[in-house]
Amino acid sequence: MDKRLYVIGVDYGSDSVRSVLADAQNGEEIASSVYYYPRWQQGLFCSAEDNRFRQHPLDYIEGLEHTIKECIRQAGSTVAKAVKGISVDTTGSTPVAVDKSGTPLALLPGFENNPAAMFVLWKDHTAVGEAAEINEHAKKFQPNYLKYVGGIYSSEWFWAKLLRIVRDDEQVRKACYSWVEHCDWIPFLLTGGNDADKMKRGRCSAGHKALWAAEWNGLPPNEFFASLDPLLDGFTDRLFKETYTSDQAAGTLSPEWAERLGLSTDVVVGIGAFDAHMGAVGGQIEPYHLSKVMGTSTCDMLIAPTAEVEDTLVRGICGQVPGSIIPDMIGLEAGQSAFGDTYAWFRKLLMWPLQNLLSGSAVISAETAEALQKEIEARIIPEISRQAAELPLSLNSEYALDWFNGRRTPDANQLLKGAIAGLGLGSDAPRVFRALAEATCFGAKKIVDRFVEQGVPVKGLIGLGGVARKSPFIMQMMADVMNMPIRIHKSEQTCAIGAAMFAATAAGLYPKVEDAMAAMGQGFDLEYFPDPKRAAVYAKRYEKFTALGEAIEEQTAPAPLQVTDKQEEVVRQ
Template structure:
């Protein structure tokens, strides 16, 4: 490999986009930049109480341009830019959008600028719960099990449920919608100057894990499957895709427009996109049968296994198993938790209510001091709760929580489920409740590990990446104690972006395959959390309590639903 070859990895998260420029020779970061989505930060187009979370494509475009240009400036300007060879992108998912025939998201067209249904439907948008239930019921009527490669249960977080919901609720969008496109497919299409949605290279990762694409089916399920589910879906398979591409394949080269906008050469290769956790697993140097946990607002858990090991084995209740979705030549298996960091953020928001709603009207301090105080305390709440919670003794009779604050992703997706806290008393203070919430998220992680093992997929170790993994020693130690397994934390701060950069190096021809890029560009692990055996024994008993409480919560929700249905009938 020649010297002075650089690559850019772009990671679109739930709240922000981050870009990194990396030396392809060794994975060293030259510069990084993070941009919080402007409209999203203001809460525009979202209704949390209704589980509606939408993002405007302009947030993505502005963040892309700002972060890449900032990276180039910080890394050394034009001299560095001239030596950039490749760009690859990861995004959250499933985060699809309605586009016209030219592949333009409808929200970028006149008349649709303020319509949430014309925007990207964020992964955690659960407005399509009914549509997901209809897909699950419908699939049971077919001789071929079209859900077999996505764990047997279709989720409201995914591609088809969201498409059907938007088509049903918005006639204007329905009439204008030519195709339905994942965020990770649209950004490379944008960067390469794509002008026809039919020519867009679709990600194997996104299509296989969320859109029911499978090699065994020769592509997507047939039109009959979807049109008999709802006539609104008739003909959509013809306007989507048949072929998919792994992320070691180039989507094309940077268009002249985007080369000028970013200050890069027009011959820069742009890779086929993928989901953040899948590229993050590569950035975190995943190994076969080691579970890579990307821990942020939610978790996405990735495991890879040699294709010949999996053979015809189907794992129930996970988010899919797809050949080549992580590393070409291996099967990628995905699981996850719908709320992880979001659980802690919810509790922080509860505690911050007086700061957010009363402090501005204080008669004791000025508005400027009130804002400064609010900002200072907001930064300290979670770190201080963690310090206090870590000092509390672990006991079988402590407060107990269920982590389904945004439904349950794995095992056995059910977005109608809710979180719960029990065992409260007058002695239950904020650190004790916070500890119960942390334990709940760790018990949720254990339920995923247990499912893999029960289905015959060994889990040999845990690799932790993402914001929570890097920032919270308390959460990571608790998880190690709950799982009874060591957890290695990757040293790179923006691991998903690093994974994207590794794919960019392969796409640019710097490395022949992903494994060699990982070996050369991965910097290893800087922290390891070892389980405390005494704590693990107590947590095994607590985990049994967690499962019992979860069964009760699920039963209670199902009973309430049944009762409501009977009243309507």
Template sequence: MKENYVIGIDFGTDSVRALVVNANTGEQAGTAVAEYTRWKQGKYCDASVSQFRQHPLDYLEGLESAVSRALEQSPEHVRENIKGISVDTTGSTPVAVDRNGTPLSLLPEFAENPNGMFILWKDHTANAEAEEINKLAHGWSVDYTKYVGGIYSSEWFWAKILRTLRIDAAVREHAYSWVEHCDWISAELTGVTDPLTLKRSRCAAGHKALWHQDFEGLPSNAFFTELDPLLDGLRDRLFADTTTSDRPMGTISQAWADKLGIPTDVIIGVGAFDAHMGAVGALIEPYSLCKVIGTSTCDMLVAPNGEVGHLLIKGICGQVDGSIVPGMLGMEAGQSAFGDIYAWFARLVVEPVRTLLGEEAAQELSKKLLPHLAAQASQLPVTEKDIIAVDWLNGRRTPDAKHTLKGAILGLNLASDPARIFKALVEATAYGSKSIVERFRNEGVPIHQVIAIGGVAKKSSFVMQTLADVLNMPIKVAASEQACALGAAMFAAVAAGVYETLPEAQEAMSSGFDAVYQPRPEQSAVYQTLYQKYLQSGAFLENEFLQKAAAVPANSYSDTF
């Protein structure tokens, strides 16, 4: 049998991964990771105001480095047998582009302007704009938020665009259109980046840009003009149609074929978001909740349109036909911070060591701290008097997005040591996950099993056991270390014609599961009580926020309390 190879490229928050896969067997031929140089240096970001930007050169340089090194690891015959490449990215991560589809920050005059760069998914600078979109949509003749859970988020496409147009006159003057990262990088690989003709991802457009078949594309120009005249006419410079990720974007350009040393007939697939392709790599099936667990979480669910397509599920991140698996309704939820919360606590502990004892001591402590705390926390009993934490340190994504909310730790006393606080933070992230499961069930969508992928799922047995106990459900962990890149490779195999359907590619290329966490009945029983305390604590915090927000004049919107 002739060997066919494909490449899955996964653009994460901190780095890009390339995975070369034998499409016939799923066997890994080579893999490599490239960190984003500028991002690692902290450039263009200001966490104090939730500004997180990434330069397109980080993406381009990272892609070339990761793919080249992955191919160097592969047997010699692999290069000439590459058939397809597909890409997943974080999202919503849009960028302003000129008439040619070039991100503004690739032009000399915008090279150091963060507003001409990709606005990362976790950038929350557009909280006020998101609130305006929600207010207008809920009073409009058509509620354009009804297929995205009824609440538009500051993490998404239109809020970020509107914020940028308002604050930066130069970007406003030069931005012809806007493109999601997954669309732009896929088009860049083909060499055809015209924003009016490049294929737009069904996944990105449906979940983040208010696209839906019932709207005949995007919301009306009248809606956007009423929102802000700065948006007048932009709809016509975007898109009306979308494409599922099993279809080709085009053929690789001569320039990229030369850079990577692969044939010029390689097919480039339509891109999608990392969590969605990761769910495919983890063998998602109807009514299986696939949790992509890393710095944040994305929760993926698919179901037959005929069974749940009539539902409007409140407070999630969208329901889109074909956004995950073509032919099925794809549903998305998630938490704005998960592993980021553990990293925050680690920084809290390590920073004084860095200041007092120096960088070397701080780095040594950083390597050992979280595993040490997890080991200690795993020995602690679970009792109804335990510390309760609320996981909204980066706001709340779902259920019911509100990114201006803040986290909390309640019930501290003089015996509260680092292990107990860490345990409470881990439990808080699990409670946040449980609230998502409960929302789906309450809205009429059953969940039969949980599948986990991502760095936290692979690295922390304590976190995963806690999650199983809180959910009171078994959790299967996908064997692949790079499920998102593997899912992208599966899509590439279909786009390139190696397989006719995505399920065929999944069956042939899957790596299966390598761990199952079973809930412990005794702990699960206590967690049901603690979960109710979490809900009560969250309701108190949100009520306090609403009261304080109501006291702030409308023209001086604040996200603090």
């Protein structure tokens, strides 16, 4: 292979988009750039109190152009001429309403500031009621249209969010022609798409979130959705039947985007997928090894030969889809709704005095107060982790539940809440933080246990993402709780590099993504091994975690759809 061949991987996260320009022969990162969404940073169009998290498509478009152009600027014009492919991963399920041309409604006059016309971020839980309705409705049908998504539909997913939006906003409902995942829309944008009916939908998003399956030749029939709510009648006709794996091409760069980016119209644009799926490839996933992408939430990916798990259905996970990760294997997904977000919540709690009182201090200047606030915010988690690691492991110390953003898996339930127990007057910040960290590890163990219980072995753990690279305290605890080693991948950008591997495959530089993964993968540079004595204590504490979870679940209201919007408003008032 010519060494002068390059590919670009674009990774859309919850807070920012990152592009990496890589050597297609060995995966070397030649240039990278990050763009933080400005509207998201300002908290626009969101309401944490209402579990509403929306993102404006302009944040995505501006970030796409900025990061790729910055990579090209860093690498130089010679490299730009040798770029052969671009692939994209995004968070998900993060869908948006589009018109017939495939344009997100928020980009049209009259919808610019309407949250219902924007991308509904993965962690938006406004559709809890709709998810509950889908789960109840599915019981009336055979075949079971939920069987390939773990038997439980989530408020974080495609159909629940669509139903919530069309019920909430008449203007959006009337203007909405189709409903599109973020990972499908960006390739459509880059290739100059102008007809929603011709948009190529990725197997990853369609299978794991939209109920697509080969068994029913596409999506469930119109009858399933029309009888759920007449507002969905006929909607499947405006969606898709065929899906594409991420080693395939969506097309080539349009003249407009080639000019905007300083690239050639010969550059191949790959089919998009979710970040964790491409991240698992960037992290060199292996059969029956759980690849844990650990960031604000976790996505746990596992691949297995189709013939070995074809008839095995794992209850309560986020789906199992042929070709959703590696084209010729079954991809299984699970995860936790809050991982790094749990630690961020605790940091925010501790920062309250500084954020609310320091600016009014009569002792220091406003400029010093701002600088001090930023310094302490950056130091809190590293320092509190250091002190928490020094605490003796005790069977009866503080313990917690990790459902601060509901429960993703096993058994999705976004109504559930986090909890902290065993508190006393000696419970200081390091002790509480330690309990929270342990809870996230216990939540991860629940996922492994579910796979094993349902007949899918977990032979090893692979750690990917920011938390895996930056927190030895949490990773050692993870190894002890799981009682198995966890390898940490060398790359800090496994999602973007995974996208680059798919770009190289879609561009024809490799016959299979496995070949791209072997050539471009950076390998592992850390491994954490369990301590048998600590593992034994954690096994006992895991029982307390389970009991606390059962108690919290018992107290949780079973059906939000029993409360009308008008009744809910009265309660709030």
